[in-house]
Amino acid sequence: MMDSRSLVDSIYFVDSTHPSQQENKFIGFIPDQRIAIVPEFTLECGEVLYDVPVAFKTWGALNKDRNNCLLLCHALSGSADAADWWGPMLGPGRAFDPTHFFIVCLNSLGSPYGSASPVTWNSETKSIYGPEFPLTTVRDDVALHKLVLQRLGIEQVAMAVGGSMGGMLVLEWAFDTNYVRSIVPISTSLRHSAWCISWSEAQRQSIYSDPKFNDGFYDLDDQPLSGLGAARMSALLTYRSKCSFERRFARKLPDCNRHPYPDRVPTPMTPGDANWVVHNEGNCNRRERPSKSGGSSPESLNNGVYKVPSTPSLSQSTESVSGTQSPSLRRPANTYFSAQSYLRYQAKKFVGRFDANCYIAITKKLDTHDVSRDRGSEDPMEVMKHLTLPVLVLGIESDGLFTYDEQVEIASCFPNGSLETIISAEGHDGFLLEFTQVNSYIQKFQAEHLADIMSQKNASAELEMESLNAQRESVFGEMEDITSW
């Protein structure tokens, strides 16, 4: 096994065409990212990974003291492309200002967006990992990411910021007391709660129960879409709040021009047919209606995706089926609501950009998160009492997943912890939606605790950002360019 310095020196950089991504169709979603190849890395579980890809993006440049790194850590379904999910906070004059900071965002293990995961190539077995990808932890991410930061020449992280899973990484970074100067954990936890573990479990069970899952040995072009879509639907509900759904959808019906009735069904002929249609509406694994004369067709009508309709909306409740006016065939009430079309739309969008095995890998990683694991005490207050760095915790009172009480607890465990509240009815996802508030809290914290870095300015980064915004091209050059400022 290589010593740490040699390991850092042996890391090299490639792009998304690297063989590790040869079957990863999700890599194309993230423009202009770089990939560091770490020759070997031992996971907490003891397994050694070889030629480990770590996808990342950077903005700005490293200063002379190599201590102006602003590290962004992404959430469950995010990627290294922080401009995609925290874009409004990135740019000159904003919290993530590349004229002051060398901003780095690295992709977590298990994500389909470039770092080692079930969809990347295992050079040992000469195939993708699939369900044989090992269990990884938040601590593995932090240890692996540190190697890449060191390879980039970063001597110190000035600030680590992240929400949800990203916040878990940020909390683990806090234990690297000589390397990390300040942190901003947002809507996260010291240890994954029973509530969160249970939601993860329910979502994984949705995937397992999709017949196409096949214990994880599915064809990447024929994913267990209905299971993954159902998992995202229930996850999404935990990311929002009842209040935001009521405000947004209430009992509204979908705009059928924009979000049409999603099923392709045969014209109902009998009351039984019509009832069956209503009963199975939205069942994307539904098979053909068994006819009186024959059995059901073995072919799925929908193949696990939400299809565009050939029948009118059931919201037209006085409409008759088959052109008759039989009262017995009338649908007395609406059964397709705007809230449903939203969930189905979100599920469809998600299954187009995520992988089922990756979803399982990441939710299992979240379940392992516990800052006090193997640190000598089960009491986080005890294991964190020596972490004197400045900490700004951001919480959302409507967050039903990572509750506000948990944010209070995080702030109280750090000797120099403070807590601010993001006002939002949106629930957990508020940290990805309330840009103005998050931005101003972080800027205030930077002014208080990173005055030396805020007083330095790299004017060339301003031009870089303009060109980035205009062309969305990579600002990452060769090593020499990054560290020359």
Ligand SMILES: CC(=O)SCCNC(=O)CCNC(=O)[C@H](O)C(C)(C)COP(=O)(O)OP(=O)(O)OC[C@H]1O[C@@H](n2cnc3c(N)ncnc32)[C@H](O)[C@@H]1OP(=O)(O)O
């Ligand atoms: C390849 C990649 O994407 S990489 C990673 C992307 N980043 C991440 O995943 C980070 C995490 N991001 C997220 O979780 C989300 O994107 C959030 C929280 C930031 C925002 O969620 P969004 O889905 O964009 O917002 P919102 O909940 O308002 O939904 C809007 C969408 O729902 C659609 N919609 C709204 N109401 C309805 C309805 N009643 N029926 C059907 N669709 C509806 C809108 O048309 C819109 O569609 P669009 O996304 O195609 O524009």
Ligand SMILES: N[C@@H](CCO)C(=O)O
């Ligand atoms: N909606 C976010 C938040 C998860 O915590 C995501 O999909 O990553």
